[in-house]
Amino acid sequence: MTIPEASTVVHARAPGKINVFLKVGALQDDGYHELATAFQAVSLYEDVWASPADDFSVEFSGSIDTSGLVTDGSNLAIKAARALARKAGYRGGVRLKISKNVPIAGGMGGGSADAAATLLACDALWGTEASKDELLTIAAKLGADVPFAVTGGTAIGTGRGDQLSPALAKGQFHWVLAVAEFGMSTPGVYAELDRHRERHAQDIFPAAHQPSVDANVLQALRAGDPAMLAESMYNDLQAPALHLAPGLGRVLELGEENGALAGIISGSGPTVAFLVSDSDSALELQVALSALRVHAVRASGPVHGARLIHA
Structure with missing residues (x-):
């Protein structure tokens, strides 16, 4: 394959996500869990601009504080660019500018969205012409949530969350997201889950090695019924997240006291996602939470996965 000289700026965008259901299997010998x-991909987006460079670099801006983000080779967007360059035999680099709107370390896959958008942007910039399957293979090696950020929509994830199958979802679901002023370590929350299970081994059923998504969740998504989905949302990581950050319990209470159908900690937290019945209810809840000094933003889903905005 002949790769043309890069000569432009490419803009790609990818969404954050909410885990409307998450079952975590038993701890395995390799230290991981089956999921x-x-x-559901939602309308909070990460925007990536890629331009030609001799090396790899990234800088951040956006609606949230990005001062704590790493910009060296450990950054997931840099890893994504390097992985595609290796795959394609591309010898140049890329300068990435990322505008962030998804909470950082918030359980909504913001870093994964950065990586997904970077893969598309660099593919277009360098003319590598990778297929979607090739991009998904690279994505899966970068992290469990990256393939979903590529595909978007609504999907069931198994394995470590990276083995995806599309799920039918009718209409739009409306969410209000309570954004914390702190982040949480995903490995730390999983470790707390393992400790939680050990502490309560006499009181809870052992975790399945291969968990499955509740049929009621799939039915609610197919029906486009927020009330039905509210009754079946579940997250195994919620209890350990609440143990590590007890204040999130009060946030859950405030949302449900002010009109939410249900609230759930998204992924490993600390973002709390409140499902509401429609867009008017979302606005009302956002205003109510803001009055209570909870930083709240509205979003809807499902939305498309990573896509090019300008190439």
Whole structure:
């Protein structure tokens, strides 16, 4: 394959996600867990601009504080660009500018969205012409949530969350997201889950090795019924997240006291996602939470996965 000289700026965008259902299997010998999750991509986006460079670099801006983000080779967007360059035999680099709107370390896959958008942007910039399957293979090696950020929509994730199958979802679901002023370590929350299970081994059923998504969740998504989905949302990581950050319990209470159908900690937290019945209810809840000094933003889903905006 002949790769043309890069000569422009490419803009790509990818969404954050909510785990409307997440079951975590038993701890395995390799230190990982099998997952069964229902993802929904929502209308909070990460924007990536890629331009030609001799090396790899990234800088951040956006509606949230990005001062704590790493910009060296450990950054997931840099890893994504390097992985595609290796796959394609591309010898140049890329300068990435990322505008962030998804909460950082918030359980909504913001870093994964950065990586997904970077893959599309670099593919277009370098003319590598990777197929979607090739991009998904690279994405899966970068992290469990990255393939979903590529595909978007609504999907069931199994394995470590990276083995995806599309799920039918009718209409739009409306969400209000309570954004915390702090982040949470995903490995830390999983470790707390393992400790939680050990502490309560006499009181809870052992975790399945291969969990599955509740049929009621799939039915609610197919029906486009927020009330039905509210009754079946579930997250195994919620209890350990609440143990590590007890204040999130009060946030859940405030949302449900002010009109939410249900609230759930998204992924490993600390973002709390409140499902509401329609867009008017979302606005009302956002205003109510803001009055209570909870930083709240509105979003809807499902939305498309990573896509090019300008190439």
